[in-house]
Amino acid sequence: MNFDIFENIGEAANTFSKIQIDSNELVEALSYLKNNAEFSLDRLNTIIAVDLNDKFELIYDLHSVETGKVARISVLVDRNSPHISSVVNVFKSANFDECEIYDMFGIVFDKNPDLKRLLMPSSWIGYPLRKDYVQSDERLAWNGGDND
Amino acid sequence: MDYLYSLYIEFLNKFNLPFHLGDFIAMVSFPLLPFCIVAAALIVIVIFLVLMERKVLAFFTQRKGPNRVGPWGLFQTISDAIKLLCKENITPTGAEKFMFNLAPLLAFVPVMVVWGLIPFSSEFDFMSYSVSALLFVTIASIPILGILLAGYASNNKYSLIGSVRAVAQAISYELPLIFVLLSVVVLSSSLNLKQIVLAQISAYPICGWFIFPAFLGFLIVFICSIAELNRCPFDLPEAESELVSGYNTEYSGMKFAFFFLAEYAMMFIMCAFIATLFLGGFLSPFGFYLSEKLISNEFWSNVFVYFEQVFWIFLKTFFLIYCMMLVRATLPRLKTHQLTGFAWKVLLPLSFLNLLIVCLIKGVA
Amino acid sequence: MTNQESTRMKINIGPQHPSTHGVLRLVLELDGEIIKSCEPIIGYLHRGMEKMAENRTYLQYLPTVDRIDYLGGFFNAYAFCDAVESLAQIEVSERTQYIRVLTMEMNRLSSHLLWLGTFMLDMGATSPLFYTFRDREEILSLFEELTGQRMMYNYYTFGGLRHDVTNVWLEKITDFIKKMPRKIQDYENIITDNPIFVTRTENIGIISKHAALQYSITGPNLRASGIEVDYRKQNPYLVYNELDFDIPSAENGDSFDRYTLRIAEMYECLKIISQCVAWLIENPGEVVSSVKQPLLKVPEGEFISNVEAPRGVCSCYVKSDGTGTPYRAKWRTGSYYAVQILPKLLENSFYPDLMAIFGSLDVILPEVDR
Numbered sequence: 001m002n003f004d005i006f007e008n009i010g011e012a013a014n015t016f017s018k019i020q021i022d023s024n025e026l027v028e029a030l031s032y033l034k035n036n037a038e039f040s041l042d043r044l045n046t047i048i049a050v051d052l053n054d055k056f057e058l059i060y061d062l063h064s065v066e067t068g069k070v071a072r073i074s075v076l077v078d079r080n081s082p083h084i085s086s087v088v089n090v091f092k093s094a095n096f097d098e099c100e101i102y103d104m105f106g107i108v109f110d111k112n113p114d115l116k117r118l119l120m121p122s123s124w125i126g127y128p129l130r131k132d133y134v135q136s137d138e139r140l141a142w143n144g145g146d147n148d
Numbered sequence: 149m150d151y152l153y154s155l156y157i158e159f160l161n162k163f164n165l166p167f168h169l170g171d172f173i174a175m176v177s178f179p180l181l182p183f184c185i186v187a188a189a190l191i192v193i194v195i196f197l198v199l200m201e202r203k204v205l206a207f208f209t210q211r212k213g214p215n216r217v218g219p220w221g222l223f224q225t226i227s228d229a230i231k232l233l234c235k236e237n238i239t240p241t242g243a244e245k246f247m248f249n250l251a252p253l254l255a256f257v258p259v260m261v262v263w264g265l266i267p268f269s270s271e272f273d274f275m276s277y278s279v280s281a282l283l284f285v286t287i288a289s290i291p292i293l294g295i296l297l298a299g300y301a302s303n304n305k306y307s308l309i310g311s312v313r314a315v316a317q318a319i320s321y322e323l324p325l326i327f328v329l330l331s332v333v334v335l336s337s338s339l340n341l342k343q344i345v346l347a348q349i350s351a352y353p354i355c356g357w358f359i360f361p362a363f364l365g366f367l368i369v370f371i372c373s374i375a376e377l378n379r380c381p382f383d384l385p386e387a388e389s390e391l392v393s394g395y396n397t398e399y400s401g402m403k404f405a406f407f408f409l410a411e412y413a414m415m416f417i418m419c420a421f422i423a424t425l426f427l428g429g430f431l432s433p434f435g436f437y438l439s440e441k442l443i444s445n446e447f448w449s450n451v452f453v454y455f456e457q458v459f460w461i462f463l464k465t466f467f468l469i470y471c472m473m474l475v476r477a478t479l480p481r482l483k484t485h486q487l488t489g490f491a492w493k494v495l496l497p498l499s500f501l502n503l504l505i506v507c508l509i510k511g512v513a
Numbered sequence: 514m515t516n517q518e519s520t521r522m523k524i525n526i527g528p529q530h531p532s533t534h535g536v537l538r539l540v541l542e543l544d545g546e547i548i549k550s551c552e553p554i555i556g557y558l559h560r561g562m563e564k565m566a567e568n569r570t571y572l573q574y575l576p577t578v579d580r581i582d583y584l585g586g587f588f589n590a591y592a593f594c595d596a597v598e599s600l601a602q603i604e605v606s607e608r609t610q611y612i613r614v615l616t617m618e619m620n621r622l623s624s625h626l627l628w629l630g631t632f633m634l635d636m637g638a639t640s641p642l643f644y645t646f647r648d649r650e651e652i653l654s655l656f657e658e659l660t661g662q663r664m665m666y667n668y669y670t671f672g673g674l675r676h677d678v679t680n681v682w683l684e685k686i687t688d689f690i691k692k693m694p695r696k697i698q699d700y701e702n703i704i705t706d707n708p709i710f711v712t713r714t715e716n717i718g719i720i721s722k723h724a725a726l727q728y729s730i731t732g733p734n735l736r737a738s739g740i741e742v743d744y745r746k747q748n749p750y751l752v753y754n755e756l757d758f759d760i761p762s763a764e765n766g767d768s769f770d771r772y773t774l775r776i777a778e779m780y781e782c783l784k785i786i787s788q789c790v791a792w793l794i795e796n797p798g799e800v801v802s803s804v805k806q807p808l809l810k811v812p813e814g815e816f817i818s819n820v821e822a823p824r825g826v827c828s829c830y831v832k833s834d835g836t837g838t839p840y841r842a843k844w845r846t847g848s849y850y851a852v853q854i855l856p857k858l859l860e861n862s863f864y865p866d867l868m869a870i871f872g873s874l875d876v877i878l879p880e881v882d883r
Contacts, residue, residue, distance in 0.1 A: 016599075016816045042726050045819075046845035048830050061817060061828065061845075065726065065740055068747040072817070093729035096853045104563075119556040119882060129564055209643035305524055309864075380637055381709060384865070480709050481637025483865040484546055 003032060009039055009071040018059060018072035023084050026060075026075055030090045033062060033071060040064050041071050044091035049101045051131045055079050056107055060087070077107055086112035104129035152271060153178055182274040186263050190413055195225040197412045201473055208477040235401035240303055243398065247301035252399070252406035254294030258287045259413045266420045267342040269430050269457035280341040281329055284421060285322070288376070291410060292318040295378075295385070298407070299395040311395040313484060314378060314385035320491035321375035321382075327499035328365035328372075331506040332358055332425050345429035353435035359426040361509045365502040366426045368495055373418040374472060375491070377411060381479040382487060415469060423464035430457035520544060526867075528557045534631065534871075535878025537852065546864045551856040558882040566831075566842035571597055571671065572806045574839065579665040581844055582880040584624040587617045588822040590669045592829035593842075595750070595818035600833055601804075601811045603672040608798035610751045612678055613669065615789040616656075619686075622693075622782040623652040624823040625775050628875050629700065632772070635868040636713060641700060648696055651689055658682060671809060672802030683790050690783050690790075697779050705773065714768035718858045718870035721766060728854040732825030732847045734874060737774045738766030744821040758784050768873035775875070810837050824848050824875055846880040 005019055006029075021029050033041040041062035048059040056077040063070050077084050086109035087094045098109040099118040106127035109115055117124060126133055156178060160170035199214065199221060206213030214221035239248055265284050267273040277283060292315060299311020333339055335358050336347035350356025359366045375382040385395060396407045423429060432438065439452035482490065522543045528536040536557035542550045562581055566574050578593045579586035591613055598605060630645035653663045659682060660668040660675070668675055704710055720730060725738045735742060741762040745753040761777035763770035815832040825847015832841040851874040858870050 016814070043729050043731075045729060045826065045828055046830075046843070048817075048841075048843045050832055050841045059830070061830075065735075065742045070748075091729070092727040093850055093853060096849060117556075119559040121556070128561070205639070209640045210647065211643065305522055380639075383637065477640045478703065479638060479707065480633065480713065481865075482709055483713055483863065485863070486709075486712055 006033065006039065006071070009033075009041075009069055016072070018074040020074050020076075023075045023077060026073075027085055027087055027090060029073060030060065030062070030087050033073075034090060039069060039071070040066055041069065042066075044087075044093055044097075045070075047094060047097040047101060049105050049107065049129070051105065051129065053131060056082055056105060058084065058101070058107070082107040083110055084108075085110050088112055103127070106130065179274060182264065182272070187260065190260060190263055193416055194409050194412045195229070197416060197469070198225045198228070198408075200469070201412075204470065204473045205477050208474070229405065232401055232405040237401050237403070238398075240398050242303040244301040244303075247297045248398075249403070251294045251298035251301060252403040252410075254297060255291040256294075256406045256410040256413075258290040259410050259417065262287045262417055263413070265341060266417060266424055266461075267345060267429060268420075268461055269454040270342065270346075271454055272458070273342050276340060276342055279339045281333070281339045281344065281425075284341070285326060285329065288414070288418070289318065289322060291414065294407075294410075295395050298399070302395070302398040304398050307395050307397050310385045310397075314395060316484070317375055317378070317382060317384065317487055317491075320488045321372045321495070324368050324491065324495040324499040325372040325376070327496070327503055328362070328369050329425070331362050331365050331499075331503045334503070334506050334510055335361060341424055341429075345424055345431060348428045348431060354428070354433050357426065357428040357431075362426065362502055362506050364498060364505065366422070368499050368502065369422055369425070370468070370471070371495065372491075373422060374475065375487075377415050377418060377472075379411075379415070379472065380476040381482050384481060384484060384487060415472065416465060419465045419468035419472070420461060422468055423461055427464045427468075429464075430461045432456070432460050521549060534876055535881075537876070537878055537881075539855075539867075541859075541864075541867075543864060548859045548862055548864060548867065551859045553852050553855055555852060555878070555881050558878050560879075560883065562844060562883040563842055566839045568838065570807070570837045571809050571811065571839065574842070575670070576665070576667040579667060580879065581883055582822065582824065582827070582846060582848075582877055583664055584627060584877055585620055585822050585824070585827075586664060586666050587613075587620045587669070588820050588827055589829075589844075590666065591617060592818050592820045592822075592827050592844075593831070594669045594671055595820070596816045596829045596831040597671050597809075597811060599816045599818065600814050600831060601671070601809065603802070603804055605672060606799055607752065608677075608793065608796060609673050609800045611789050611792050611796075612674060612800060614751050614753065614756070615686075615786060615793065616659075616666075616668065618782045618785045618789070619652055619655070621823045622779055622786075623649045625779050625782075626652075628775065628823075632872040632875075633704065635872040636710060638704075638710075641704065644696075645700070648693070655682070655685060655689065658685075670802050670804075670806055672804040674800045674802075677800045678793065680794060683794055686786065686790050690786055693783055694780065697776065701776060705776075711769065713865075713869050714772060714873065716765070717768045717862070717866050718873060719765060719767045720854065720858065724854065724857065725766070728857075729850045730825070730847075730854060731850070732822065733774050733778060734771060734825070734847075734851060736760065736762045737770040739764050744819055744826060748819065750818075750820070756785055756788050768869050771873040771875075808837070810835065811839075822847060824877060824880065825850070844883055846883070848874075848876040848878070848880040851876050852881050 005021070008017070033039050041064045043063045043065055045061040045063045048061065050057045050059070056079060058075045058077060060073040060075070061070070062073065075084065082105070084107060086098055088098070088111070095112065095114070096118065098112050099114070099116055101107050102109065102115050103117040103120050104127060116122065120128065153174070157171060157174045160174050163170065202224070203213035203221070214224040217223045217227050239245060262284055264275040265280050267276070295314045296311050299307040299314070302308070332344060336344040338344060338347070348356045348358055378385050396404055399407060437453045437456050439449050439456045443449035443452055524541045524543055526539040526541065528538045538554040538557065540552045540554065541548050562577065565577055569577070575590065575593060578589045581589045626645040626649045630642035633641040656666065657663050659678060660666045720734065720738045722738050722740055725735050725740060730738070739762065741760055743760045744750070746760055758781045761774050761781065763774050811833040813833055813835045815830065817828055817830045820827045826845070827847065828845040830841070830843040831839050834840040855871065855874070859867060862870070
C-alpha cells in the first residue's frame with residue numbers, strides 16, 4: 001500500500017485529522033505504523049465505531065509513547081455484511097474493543113479469537129448503538145434465567 | 149482445693165445426715181460449683197471481650213465504637229447474642245447434616261474444658277494434674293477439628309478452601325508452641341501449671357518470671373497463639389476480602405455464635421496460659437499481696453488474697469489481649485506459603501534456640 | 514489428563530463480593546491454591562452512557578458524564594467539555610483553566626486516598642481505610658462548599674464554570690494542604706516498610722513494558738512499568754505547561770511499584786494545588802461562560818480529547834452533525850484495559866495474590882462498563 005498518506009501524522013494537537021484507508025489494508029497499515037521508527041505508534045488507545053446511516057466507520061486511535069504523536073486511521077465497513085479483519089495480532093488490547101463493537105454494532109471481526117458480547121448479556125438480540133435499534137418487548141423479556 | 153473440700157465436708161456433716169449421705173453429696177456436688185463459676189465467668193468475660201475488641205479497634209481508627217446500647221455500649225454483645233438466637237437455623241441442602249451440626253460443638257466445648265486447667269488462684273485449681281500444660285495444648289487443638297468439619301460439611305468451595313488453610317496453619321504453629329513449652333518445663337521442672345507459677349516466685353518481685361530467661365520463647369508463643377486463634381495477621385482462613393467468610397460462611401444463628409464465642413473464649417484462655425507460663429500467673433508484681441497489707445482482719449485478708457490473685461492474672465491476661473488487638477489493627481494479612489514458611493523456617497529454629505538458651509541459663513544459675 | 518482436570522476447582526468470585534471494587538465477576542479455575550485461568554465477565558453496570566448522549570442535548574448530557582467514573586468526576590466532565598469547546602471553538606479564560614486544574618488535582622488526590630484505603634483493606638489491614646477516608650472527607654466537604662455536591666459535581670460548563678471560587682475557600686485549601694504531607698508520610702511509615710506488605714506485593718503482578726503497550730495500559734500502571742508517559746507533560750492541556758511538577762516513575766512494574774508511584778503522585782498533586790491556589794488568589798478574572806448553554810449548537814465535526822485521569826487516559830470522542838445533540842459520543846477509560854490484562858497477570862499465581870494484583874491496578878467498574 002502507499003505509505004505516503006501517513007506523512008503528516010502528529011501535527012497540530014488541537015485539530016482532528018483522520019486518514020482514510022481501505023478495509024483490506026488495515027492490518028498492514030497498523031503494523032507499519034507500529035513498527036516504523038519514525039512514527040512508532042505503539043499504543044492503540046481505542047477503536048471507535050460510528051454508525052453513518054448507510055455504512056459503519058471504524059476509527060483506530062493510535063498514540064505513540066515516545067514521541068507523543070497521535071494518528072487516527074479511519075476505515076469504512078459495509079452495513080449489509082459488516083466484516084473486517086481483526087487487529088488483535090498487532091495490538092492485543094484490541095480484543096476487548098472489538099468485542100464491544102461487535103456487541104454494540106454487530107460488526108464481525110474475522111480472526112478475533114474470542115468474539116463475544118461483552119457489555120450486554122450474551123443472550124441479547126439486537127445491536128444497541130446502531131441508529132435503527134429499537135428496543136422491543138422481546139428483548140426486554142426475561143428469557144428464563146440465563147446466567148449471563 | 150483439698151482444704152476447701154474438707155471444709156465443705158465438715159459443713160455438710162454438721163447436719164448429721166444418715167448413711168454418710170453428707171460425704172456422697174460432697175463428692176458429687178463439689179465439682180459442680182467450680183464448673184458453674186467457670187461457665188458463668190466465661191460467658192461474662194466473652195461478652196465483655198467482644199465489646200472490648202470493637203471498642204479498642206474503634207479507638208485505633210479514631211472512631212468511638214458501639215455506644216448506643218447501654219452506657220458506653222456495655223449491653224451491645226447481649227443484644228447481638230439475642231439477635232443471633234432469634235435467627236433462622238439454616239442448614240444448606242447438600243451439607244452433611246450430622247457433621248455440619250457437630251462442628252460448632254467441637255469448636256466450643258473443648259474451650260470450656262480448658263478453662264478449668266488454668267490456675268486462677270493458688271487454691272482455685274480444681275483440675276490440677278501433673279501434666280496440666282500438655283493437657284492444655286492437647287485439648288486446645290480439638291477446635292481445629294471443628295473448623296475442618298465445618299468447612300468440609302458445608303458443601304461450599306469457599307468454606308473448603310478456608311478450612312484447609314486453617315488446618316495447615318494450625319499444624320504449622322503448634323510445633324514452636326510445644327518446644328517453647330518444653331523450655332518452660334526445663335525452668336520449672338514440672339508440667340503442672342500451678343507448680344510453674346509457684347516456680348516463678350523469687351526473692352525480688354518480678355525477676356523470677358520466666359519471661360526473662362525465655363524472652364524469645366515468650367515472643368514465639370505470642371505469635372503462635374495469634375496463629376492458633378486465626379486472628380489477623382494470620383486470619384487467612386476467614387479472609388473477608390477473598391473468601392467471604394471462610395469456614396463459617398454457611399453458618400447462621402446460634403451455630404455461628406458458637407464459632408464466634410469460641411474464638412473469643414480461646415483468645416482469653418490462650419492469653420491466660422501465656423500469662424501463667426511467662427508472666428507469673430496469679431503472682432503479684434510487687435512480691436507481696438496488697439490485701440495482706442491493706443486489710444487488718446486476718447481471716448478476711450486470707451480470703452481476699454485469693455481474689456487478689458484472680459485480679460492479678462486477669463490484669464496480665466487483659467494486657468496481652470490488648471496487645472493482640474493492637475497487632476490486629478495494624479498489620480495486613482500474611483499469604484499462605486508466607487504463613488507456613490514463617491512457622492517452619494523461622495519460628496521453629498528460633499524455638500530450638502530458645503530451648504538451648506534456657507538450658508544454658510538453668511545450668512549456670 | 515482426566516486426573517489433572519478433576520483436581521481443578523472452578524470458583525466464581527461473584528458480582529457481589531466484599532472486594533471486587535464494584536460488580537466484576539471473575540470465573541477462576543483453581544488447582545489447589547494456584548490460579549490456572551481467569552475469565553472476567555463485565556457488563557453488570559452497563560448504563561448505556563454512550564447511547565444516552567445521542568438522545569440528549571449537550572447541556573443535558575453534561576451532568577451524566579460525571580458518573581462515568583464517580584471517583585474522578587471532574588476528569589470526565591473536563592474531557593467532554595474540552596471536546597465540545599474544541600468543536601465549537603469556544604475560548605476558555607485563564608482563570609477558568611487554573612480552577613479546572615485545581616479541582617482536577619484535588620479530585621486525583623481524593624481518588625488516590627480512597628484507593629490506598631481499599632487496597633490496604635484487601636490486604637487485610639483494616640485501620641488505614643478509616644484514616645484515608647477521614648482525609649478524603651475534608652476534600653469532599655471542600656467540594657461540597659464549592660459546588661454543592663460531594664461527588665457528582667456538575668461544575669464545568671462549556672466555556673467556563675458555573676460560578677467563581679472565593680478567596681475564603683482558597684484559604685481553606687491552603688490550610689488543608691499544609692497538613693497533608695505529614696499524613697501521607699504517616700501512611701508511608703506504617704505501610705511501605707512493613708515486611709508483610711512488602712512480601713505480598715513485591716514481584717507480584719509484574720507488567721512488562723511490552724505487555725503494557727500491547728494491552729494499552731495507561732496512567733500510574735504504565736508509569737510503574739518504567740515508561741514515563743504522562744499526558745500532562747507530553748501533550749499539555751489547560752495550564753499544565755506553566756506549572757512546575759515532576760512525573761514519578763518506577764522500574765519493575767510490580768504491585769509494590771504501583772503503590773509507591775501513587776503515593777508519590779499524591780505529593781505531586783499537593784505541589785500543583787499550592788501553585789494553583791497561589792495564582793488564583795492573585796489573579797481575579799471572569800469564569801462564567803458567555804455561551805448560551807441550553808441552545809448550544811455545535812458545528813459539524815469530530816474531536817477526541819485526552820485527559821490524564823487517576824486511572825489512566827480518559828478519551829472522549831464527540832461527533833457532531835450540526836444540531837444540538839451529539840451524533841456519537843465514545844468514552845475510552847483506563848480501567849477497561851486493566852481488566853483486560855488481569856487474566857494474563859493472574860496466570861499461575863497464588864490465590865491470595867488475586868487481591869494484591871487486582872487492588873494495585875485500581876479498577877473502578879463504572880468506568881469499565883459505562
